[in-house]
Amino acid sequence: MAELTRVSKNRTIWWENDTAILIDQTLLPGTYREISIRTVEEMWEAIRMLRVRGAPAIGVATAYGVYLGLQGRTYSDSKAVIERVNEVADYLATCRPTAVNLFWALSRMREAAEAHASLSPTDLCARLLEEAHIILQEDNETCRAIGRFGAELIQDGMTVLTHCNAGGLATACYGTGLAPLFSAHESGKRFHVYADETRPLLQGARLTTWELRQHRIPVTLICDNMAAHCMKAGRIQLVLVGADRIASNGDTANKIGTYSVALAAQAHKIPFYIAAPRSTIDRSIPSGNEIPIEERDPREVVSFGGILTAPEGIAVYNPAFDVTPADLIAGIVTEVGILRPPYKESILWAFSRTPA
Ligand code: MRU
Numbered sequence: 001m002a003e004l005t006r007v008s009k010n011r012t013i014w015w016e017n018d019t020a021i022l023i024d025q026t027l028l029p030g031t032y033r034e035i036s037i038r039t040v041e042e043m044w045e046a047i048r049m050l051r052v053r054g055a056p057a058i059g060v061a062t063a064y065g066v067y068l069g070l071q072g073r074t075y076s077d078s079k080a081v082i083e084r085v086n087e088v089a090d091y092l093a094t095c096r097p098t099a100v101n102l103f104w105a106l107s108r109m110r111e112a113a114e115a116h117a118s119l120s121p122t123d124l125c126a127r128l129l130e131e132a133h134i135i136l137q138e139d140n141e142t143c144r145a146i147g148r149f150g151a152e153l154i155q156d157g158m159t160v161l162t163h164c165n166a167g168g169l170a171t172a173c174y175g176t177g178l179a180p181l182f183s184a185h186e187s188g189k190r191f192h193v194y195a196d197e198t199r200p201l202l203q204g205a206r207l208t209t210w211e212l213r214q215h216r217i218p219v220t221l222i223c224d225n226m227a228a229h230c231m232k233a234g235r236i237q238l239v240l241v242g243a244d245r246i247a248s249n250g251d252t253a254n255k256i257g258t259y260s261v262a263l264a265a266q267a268h269k270i271p272f273y274i275a276a277p278r279s280t281i282d283r284s285i286p287s288g289n290e291i292p293i294e295e296r297d298p299r300e301v302v303s304f305g306g307i308l309t310a311p312e313g314i315a316v317y318n319p320a321f322d323v324t325p326a327d328l329i330a331g332i333v334t335e336v337g338i339l340r341p342p343y344k345e346s347i348l349w350a351f352s353r354t355p356a
Contacts (some may be wrong), residue, residue: 022061025051025052029210043064047065049299054170059102061135062101063109066105092106106352109128112128142277142335149335154238159192160236162195163195163257164196168211176333180210182229185216191218224257238271241261242275246274246280248347251325252324256320256322258322273329273338276334277331281334281347289323336355
């Protein structure tokens with residue numbers, strides 16, 4: 001088991017000595033390894049293979065990826081830098097399709113390049129690195145605010161179910177879906193967490209339980225197919241998960257299996273909440289029907305850790321995300337407050353606010 005002290009740094013991605021450093025999440029919880037990402041190709045691979053994962057962390061990684069793609073070249077003028085930014089951004093856009101934070105971060109980097117076109121090539125590149133640092137810093141502040149707003153949902157003695165990993169590992173540092181739990185715990189509330197294991201890549205089993213243990217929050221691991229049973233048995237009072245993309249009407253894409261959890265929660269009258277930053281809200285799409293759902297390698301379903309868990313050659317369908325309709329969602333915890341239905345109105349309100 002990786003040592004507790006290794007996460008005392010409490011960060012998932014950071015910049016050091018001209019490289020982006022990531023915790024390789026594919027190796028957790030058995031091995032804690034920091035990897036140096038020096039090129040945009042390495043960043044593409046790290047995102048694609050889920051070494052860095054979770055919508056906000058993907059956004060931060062993407063921003064650094066753009067900067068890395070500018071390195072090792074000479075530019076005659078700032079126009080050449082902007083052309084390269086667009087080329088690198090188009091390439092990074094092919095990594096993963098569902099988490100909108102990836103595209104949001106690319107837009108931020110493209111816009112920053114355009115806005116500073118009057119700088120020299122060297123200064124423009126430096127400004128783009130600064131933009132990536134700002135995105136990381138904003139992520140930290142945003143997650144803390146989500147934690148503060150969401151903590152009011154957590155009562156002493158309750159049990160909260162979560163799915164996948166929306167903790168510090170899924171952001172630069174503090175998490176979204178788990179942020180209210182961290183915040184409530186810091187303020188002295190005592191509660192219990194059930195973590196769905198989250199097939200096929202086990203982000204709940206490998207990452208959420210690991211993180212909650214670092215924070216000394218009591219956690220019980222269950223298989224995905226046990227959630228409804230636990231709800232029926234009265235073991236769960238609240239569901240709190242993250243998001244990869246939220247449409248204008250509140251429909252929310254998150255890790256595959258989230259929709260089933262939301263349906264079960266509705267059947268048992270248990271409030272189901274999303275926690276996500278505004279950068280996860282895609283106002284360009286009216287509903288969840290327009291959210292692209294990533295399909296991943298069938299090998300993720302028929303094997304784990306290199307061991308075959310199904311007959312060789314069996315047909316596999318492996319969507320990585322599903323969409324929970326807005327009418328199953330009691331609220332969306334953001335950095336400006338908890339949004340309530342109807343989400344079309346509350347999302348508009350959220351974008352009119354400045355975080356405190
Ligand atoms: O495939 P992953 O591990 O990147 O999926 C992550 C999730 O679905 C998370 O719940 C979501 O990104 C929210 S992370 C704060």
